[in-house]
Amino acid sequence: MDLRREAIQQHIIQAENNVVDIEELLLIARQLLEEKTERKAIHTFLDLGHISSVNNILAENNLVDTWLDLLIKLIDKSQYSFGHLFYNRSRRYKHKKLFHELQDGKLTSYTYENIWEEILQTAGALTAIEKSYNDEIRVGILTPNCLRGAIIDLTCLSFHFQVVPIPANAAKKDIDYIINHSGITHLFIHNDLNNELHDILHSHVTIINLNKKGWQHFIKQSHNSDPLEVLKRISRVQMEDVATIMYTSGTTGEPKGITFTQRNMIIKRFARALALSKLGSDDTFLSYLPLYHTFGRFLELQGSIFWGAAYAFAEDSSYDTLRKNFITIKPSVFISVPKRWSQLYETIQSLAEDHLDDDRIVRKAIKKVTGGKLKWGLSAAGYLDPDIFQFFQSNDVHLLSGYGMTEATGGITMTSPDEYTVDSVGQKLPGIDLRISEDGELLLKGPYISAHYYADPLIPSTDSGWFHTGDIFHEQDGHYYIKDRKKEIYKNAAGQTLTPQKIENMLSEFDAIHTAFLVGDNKNFNTVLIYLDEEYLNAHIPGRESLKIRSAISALIQSVNGF
Numbered sequence: 001m002d003l004r005r006e007a008i009q010q011h012i013i014q015a016e017n018n019v020v021d022i023e024e025l026l027l028i029a030r031q032l033l034e035e036k037t038e039r040k041a042i043h044t045f046l047d048l049g050h051i052s053s054v055n056n057i058l059a060e061n062n063l064v065d066t067w068l069d070l071l072i073k074l075i076d077k078s079q080y081s082f083g084h085l086f087y088n089r090s091r092r093y094k095h096k097k098l099f100h101e102l103q104d105g106k107l108t109s110y111t112y113e114n115i116w117e118e119i120l121q122t123a124g125a126l127t128a129i130e131k132s133y134n135d136e137i138r139v140g141i142l143t144p145n146c147l148r149g150a151i152i153d154l155t156c157l158s159f160h161f162q163v164v165p166i167p168a169n170a171a172k173k174d175i176d177y178i179i180n181h182s183g184i185t186h187l188f189i190h191n192d193l194n195n196e197l198h199d200i201l202h203s204h205v206t207i208i209n210l211n212k213k214g215w216q217h218f219i220k221q222s223h224n225s226d227p228l229e230v231l232k233r234i235s236r237v238q239m240e241d242v243a244t245i246m247y248t249s250g251t252t253g254e255p256k257g258i259t260f261t262q263r264n265m266i267i268k269r270f271a272r273a274l275a276l277s278k279l280g281s282d283d284t285f286l287s288y289l290p291l292y293h294t295f296g297r298f299l300e301l302q303g304s305i306f307w308g309a310a311y312a313f314a315e316d317s318s319y320d321t322l323r324k325n326f327i328t329i330k331p332s333v334f335i336s337v338p339k340r341w342s343q344l345y346e347t348i349q350s351l352a353e354d355h356l357d358d359d360r361i362v363r364k365a366i367k368k369v370t371g372g373k374l375k376w377g378l379s380a381a382g383y384l385d386p387d388i389f390q391f392f393q394s395n396d397v398h399l400l401s402g403y404g405m406t407e408a409t410g411g412i413t414m415t416s417p418d419e420y421t422v423d424s425v426g427q428k429l430p431g432i433d434l435r436i437s438e439d440g441e442l443l444l445k446g447p448y449i450s451a452h453y454y455a456d457p458l459i460p461s462t463d464s465g466w467f468h469t470g471d472i473f474h475e476q477d478g479h480y481y482i483k484d485r486k487k488e489i490y491k492n493a494a495g496q497t498l499t500p501q502k503i504e505n506m507l508s509e510f511d512a513i514h515t516a517f518l519v520g521d522n523k524n525f526n527t528v529l530i531y532l533d534e535e536y537l538n539a540h541i542p543g544r545e546s547l548k549i550r551s552a553i554s555a556l557i558q559s560v561n562g563f
Contacts, residue, residue, distance in 0.1 A: 003028065003031060003032060003035065003037055003041055004038075004041060005038065005040055005041045005044045008028070008041060008044045008045050009044060011024075011025065011028070011048065012044070012047055012048060012051070015048060015051045015053050015054050016051060016053070018053045019053075020053050020054055020057050022054070022057050022058065022061060022063065025048065025054070026063070026066070026067070026070065028045065029045065029067075029070040029071070029074065030070065032045060032074060032077075033070070033073055033074060033077060039078045039079075042074050042077065042078035042080070043078055043080055043084055043088065044088075045074065046071065046074060046075065046078075046080055047088060047092070049071055049270045049273060050273055050280070050281075050306050050307050050308060051280065052277060052278055052279060052280035055273055055274050055277035055278075056277045056278065058274065058277070059274065059277045064274045064430050065430060067274070068270060068271060068274060068430050068431050071267075071270050072267055072270075072431070072447060075239075075263070075266055075267060075270075076239070076263070079235075079237055079239055080266060081158075081160075081234065081237040081239065081262045081266065082157045082158055082243075082262060082265060082266060082302070083157070083158035083159060083160070083233075083234035083237070084234060084235075085266065085269075085305070085306065086116070086119070086154065086158050086305055087116070087158075087234065089112055089305055089306075089308055090112045090113060090115070090116035092112075092308065093111075093112040093281065093308045094111065094112055094113045095111050095112075095113060096111060096112055096281070096308065096310075097109045097110070097111055097310050098110055098111060098112045098114075098115050098304070098305070098310060098311065099115060099147060099150075099310070099311055099312075099313070100284075100310060100311070100312035100313065100329060101147050101312075101313050102312070102313060102314070102315045102325060102328065102329075103315070105324070105328075107328060107329075110147075112308075115151070115154075118151055119151060119154055119155045119158060119159075120227065120230065120231070121219055121222045122151055122152065122155040122219070122222070123155050123158070123159040123222075123225075123230050123233065124221075124222030124223075124224075124225040124227060124230045125218055125219055125220075125221040125222040125225070126139070126155065126156070126159070126161050127159075127222075127225040127229070127230050127233070128221040128222065128223075128224035128225045129186065129206075129221060130161070131224075131225075133185065136162070137161060137162075137185045137186050138161075138162045138163075138164065138182065138183050138184050138185050138186070139152065139156050139161050139162065139163045139164070139184070139185075139186050139187075139188065140163075140164045140165075140166055140178075140179060140182070140184035140186070140187040140188065140205075141153055141163065141164070141165045141166065141187075141188050141292075142166040142168060142175065142187060142188070142189045142190065142193055142197075143168060143188065143189060143190035143193065143210055144168050144190060144193075144290075145287070145288065145290060145291050145296070145313055145314070146190065146210070146313065147313065148188075148210045148215060149188065149190070149210065149291065150291060150301060150313075152188050153165060153291065153297070153301075154301075154305075156244070157243060157244065157262075157265070157302075158234060159230065159233045159234060160233055160234075160236065160237055160243070162242060162243065162244065162245070163243075163244045164178065164182045164184055164244065164245045164246075164247070164257075165244075165246060165291060165292040165297065166178050166179070166247065166292060167247065167290070167292045167293075168190070168193065168290070168292065169290075170247075170255070172197060172200050174247075174254070174255050175197060175200060176200045177254050177255060178247050178255055178257070179201075179202060179205060180202075181254070181255075181257060181454070182245050182247075182257055182454065184205055185205065185206065186205070186206045186208060187201070187205050187206070187207050187208065188208045188210055189201075189207055189208070189209060189210065190210055191209055191210065191211040191214075194207065194209055237262055238262075239261060239262045239263040240261050240263060241261060241262075242259045242260070242261065242452075242454070242458075243260055243261055243262050243265065244259075244260050244265075245257045245258065245259050245260075245454045246258050246260065246292070246293075246294065246297075246406055247292075248406045256453055256454075257453060257454030257455075258406050258407055258450045258453060258454070258461070259450055259451070259452045259453065259454050259458065260409060260450055261451075263447065263448075264409055264447070264448045264449070264450060265298065265302065265409060265448070267431060267447045267448045268298060268409040268410070268431075268448035269298075269302060269303065269306040270431075271429055271430045271431035271432070271448065272299065272303060272306075272411065272429070273306065273307065274430045275411075275414055275416075275429050275430055276376070278376075278417070279307055279309070279333065279376065280307055280308070280309070281307055281308035281309055282309070282332070283307060283309040283310070283332045283333050283376070284309065284310040284311075284312060284329060284330070284331045284332050284333065284373070285300050285303075285304050285309060285310065285311050285312065285331060285333045285334070285335070286312050286314060286322075286325055286326065286329050286331035286333070286334050287300040287301070287304075287311055287312060287313060287314060287335070288313075288314035288316070288317045288322060288336075289335060289336070289337075293406075294404065294405075294406050294409055294410035295335060295380060295381070295404065295410050295411075298409050298410045299335065299378075299410050299411065300335060309333075312325070312329040312331065319340065319343050322340065323347070323369065326369065326370050326371045326374075327371050328371075329371060330371035330372055330373045331370075331371060331373065331374060332373045332374060332375050332376060333374075333375070333376045333377070334370070334374060334376075334377050335377065335378040335380070336377070336378075336379060337379070337380070337381050337382055338379050338381075338382040338383060338384035339382075341377070341379050341384055341388055341392075341399065342384065342385070342388060344369060344370070345388045345391060345392075347369050348362070348365045348366055348369050351365040351368065351369065352365040359395070362395055363395050363396065366392075366395055366396075366397065370397075374397050375396070375397060375398060376397075376398050376400075377392065377397055377398065377399040377400065378399070378400045378401075378402055378414070379399060379400070379401060379402075380401070380402040380403065380404060380411075381404075384401070386422040386423060389401060389420055390420070393420055398417045400414055400415045400416075400417065400420075400426070401414070401415045401420070401424065401425050401426055402414040402415070402425060402426055403425035403426065403480065403482065405469060406450075407444075407449060407450045407461060407467055408432070408444060408446075408448065408449055408450075408467070409448045409449075409450070411429055412428070412429060412432060412434070412442075412444060412469075413425050413426040413427060413428055413429065413434075413480050414426040414427070414429060415427070421479050423481060424479040424480065424481055425480055425481065425482060426479065426480065427478050427479055427480070428478075428480070431446050431447060431448060432444060432445070432446035432448070432449070433445040433446055434475075434480070435466065436473055436474070436475060437468075439472075440472040440473065440474065440483065440484075441468055441469065441470065441471065441472060441473075442469045442471050442472075442473040442480070443466040443467065443468055443469065444466065444467040444469060445462075445465050445466050445467065449461075449462070449467050450467075470485070471484075471485060472484040472485070500517075500518040500519075503516075503518050503528075503560065504516045504517065504518055504528075507528065507530070507556065507557075507560055510556050512532060512533055512536045512537075512540075512552060512553065512556060513530055513531070513532065513533060513553075513556065514531045514532060514533040514534070515530075515531040516528055516529070516530050516531075517529040517530075528557070530553060532549070532553075537549075540552070
């Protein structure tokens with residue numbers, strides 16, 4: 001069988017025209033593994049993994065696990081990194097739109113070729129900086145979602161500069177901790193945040209402002225690098241080295257850094273494509289989930305590039321703005337927290353008013369609200385009423401449920417498009433093994449599970465190969481259901497991650513508060529039950545007047561909210 005790149009390319013052309021001989025593709029994959037083969041031929045073959053016709057046939061023939069196992073071995077053999085993937089997409093989808101940016105209602109679009117050229121320049125500038133620094137640099141990104149922030153991230157992942165996205169909504173002390181703990185040497189920061197955080201930014205960290213002036217000064221440094229040498233960095237990859245660190249809330253103390261390798265990220269993309277087999281290069285994501293979280297960064301941003309799809313930056317995360325963005329972008333995919341799906345549902349119900357029994361009018365209302373092309377949705381990071389899932393699914397929008405966490409590069413389970421089960425968070429994604437322990441805790445194992453928390457040296461995140469989620473589950477007929485939380489952490493309906501003990505401890509430090517208890521798991525609001533300190537009341541509010549007590553406690557709550 002001909003294993004040259006040109007011959008493999010013919011199979012890709014056929015697949016793009018919905019002609020797929022899956023048995024022959026499996027045979028080619030096995031031969032590529034067994035024989036001494038040109039690295040680029042394997043990389044060309046791996047392009048088949050993003051084509052929906054291939055993934056659909058594999059799903060229909062129950063060959064997903066067989067195929068993914070072969071792809072993982074080919075990824076390992078050829079050292080296929082994110083840089084190789086992005087370069088291949090920039091060639092295949094050269095003139096196709098990749099990014100849409102909305103500013104003050106004005107839409108600006110950039111092709112795959114445009115963005116790749118920007119990334120090459122950015123890589124040149126970072127290479128020059130690293131050379132002058134005389135050591136490896138570690139890049140930090142502290143910005144709301146924006147095009148330049150995404151370009152920095154994609155450049156680092158493609159050209160192997162370790163990168164740390166910092167949550168833009170983190171408390172100052174947590175930002176300070178992350179900068180020091182991760183060893184960031186160069187921090188790219190949004191202009192507004194630069195002014196706000198000026199007092200905590202360290203002299204030993206080089207600050208690069210992402211405003212127009214700062215960006216131009218940074219990019220000019222690319223002239224000090226040899227473009228050919230920069231391009232060669234893509235292949236200088238160690239698939240198991242730390243490529244990026246993402247920080248999440250610790251259960252009681254400082255944020256914890258979760259490490260990801262190129263292997264983690266790349267394998268997850270192929271696994272996700274097999275689970276969402278109908279997504280492809282014709283899709284458009286309207287994206288507002290933060291790029292310092294796994295769903296926004298891995299599934300939406302990296303996923304868009306993997307599929308050859310388009311990614312639109314929402315102007316902001318407010319519901320009113322999102323509604324306007326839906327009309328402008330007309331997305332086919334929207335991934336969000338339960339609260340946004342509830343709001344969309346209520347808006348559509350209101351628009352259809354007294355005609356909710358008329359499918360034609362309801363679907364017309366859905367199209368009017370969402371832009372007319374929405375076909376796929378995912379609700380995660382909280383509980384969404386089953387009636388809302390079923391409403392969208394019965395009206396041609398495949399709204400899926402899922403469960404995930406940062407350590408698993410995002411998703412762990414997901415409902416299949418045609419098999420929604422009430423209150424289930426779905427079935428396991430390809431490429432991951434799940435086990436429920438004797439006490440009911442869900443355990444994970446697989447190639448896209450983070451193996452370490454960041455420290456020097458690294459701290460293993462697994463026990464005998466299994467990662468402990470801290471969540472109590474039960475499984476029935478392959479579907480998984482969350483029963484309880486074992487870990488001291490929860491998410492509310494807005495997708496916020498809360499650490500009750502940390503907040504309760506902060507409140508209890510005040511003399512006025514004896515004990516505090518925080519609730520809000522899957523709820524729209526976080527609510528705290530406070531037991532007041534008798535000595536404080538006797539000394540300061542002996543008359544126990546309700547208004548005075550409320551005024552005093554409100555001030556303390558506002559103080560804690562400030563953190």
